[in-house]
Amino acid sequence: MNTLKPILSLLILSIFFSCTNTQKPEEKTNEPTAVEPESSGIKVLNFATFHMGYSSDAHTVEFDENNKKNKDTIHQVAAMLAAFKPTVIIVEATPEYNGTLQGNYATYLKDQDAVFENPDEIELLAFEVGRLAGTKRIYGVDHKMEYNYNIGSEIVNSIDSLTINNFQADPFKSIPHLSLFEEGLPLMERLKRINHPKMLDFLITANADILTYAGTENGFEGADEAAKYYQRNLRIYSNLNRLQLGENDRLFILTGGSHTAFLREFMERDEKYEMVNTFDYLK
Template sequence: MLFSFYPYNPDTSNQKEPIDQQGSDKIEVLNFGTFHMGFTTDANKTEFDENDRKNQQRVHTIAEKLADFDPTVIIVEQEPTQNESIQEEYQQYRDNPDMTFENPSEVELLAYELGRLSGADRIYGIDHKMGYNYRIGQQIDNQVDPEWYNRYYEDPLSFHPSIDVNRDTLSLQKKLELMNKDEFLNFLITVNADMLSHAGTTDGFEGADEAAKYYQRNLRMYSNLNRLDLNSDDRVFILMGASHTAFFRDFMRGDPKFEMVDTFQFLKE
């Protein structure tokens, strides 16, 4: 499914208070989810004209807010093989923020501008591509739980009423608020992976195996993050499609190496 976003009226009541990191060797992370603002192979794409100057200014306004996190390192959803070219282009943008891009994505529009404002010197990609068939339950003779599988995927959002509202009415600010709420991140894991466990042949685990591929991709991306030379003096801003943000949130919650800051400390009106 790879849902990019659906609107939701954010409720920050369950957000953790920022933890005082004085004396801690944990690495602070702002783990931020977005929709893909340029070309994407995702099955569900958010309508967004990345070449519209007003839209670009709206993104830069978000970047200005997030820059208050003061990151030293920027992480984006690009493959590590592109790190040299990303770093070079980012430095060009820092020297000339008026430079233009033919088809800018969230990397050029948000990550570069946030990094420029905060003075971050380093930017890395950690993506890892893997094949993944989220329609597996429609392509096999599902003998596991076809009634429930079909009910859910006919209209997934009907099972998540608090986020089932008209997304077209939301501003960019509200869309991004939605995408970084726990309830929406939970939905992305459910719809992209966990619900596939309801699909399989009589003696097979086809749905569960496809879900495992998506977990594996995200774990490999997390492994790429851990290959980077980071220490407790760093403050790391991670910008990815929100389904990856959801998995990283769960990985980091149990990882003593990292401490996630409250996104809504910075993403606010």
């Protein structure tokens, strides 16, 4: 019995210290907790559209830019978006065109009935958003580059012709409820669909990533064409970053859907910008 006493004493002490050093889940410590910092990025309304006038894109949406009903609907959309109160408008035009762009904008501010040759989403939507919001500055940030959407059909594809052919035969198969080419689709619904997050993801796939399934036995022809599209959008982003912007500026960016999609990817990782929810305005 005498030999058991020291062992029992050690066991009791061990249990005691174990209990006193175990923190209950509900107990608080003095350790600092991580606090999510408030965002101080430049606010951005990054808005996707289809091209409302002439476009060199491989796939375009049928749209009569001179139809009065279409114009009225676009102006309703503009009124919604103008509530964002942008101080700067960014459009899909090259910086070399900025002088003409700003001159046309000034003309529109003076006369909303001014007639522009071959009007598109810039004259129809961006100008009206700017007028309603009292925006003074407008810039183009586009960058043109040649790339081949159809490379898969022009080579002997040794990677996966089945996948790329099936995708191109029915591109909206995975998101049928968001198809942009549905007959009789109202303009407002079309704009809502093209701004849907799943659609923006799809547009990167359709314009670039799907080409990684095309290539000759030892080549990367499809991937190289996709890289050109990434490069173009990175250069667009670089043009955006060349602009002199202040922390209190608010950007309304209006571009074709695939550019909106890429800009979303870039800005989500960039502390300089903070994108607002498009559907807080497009209601």
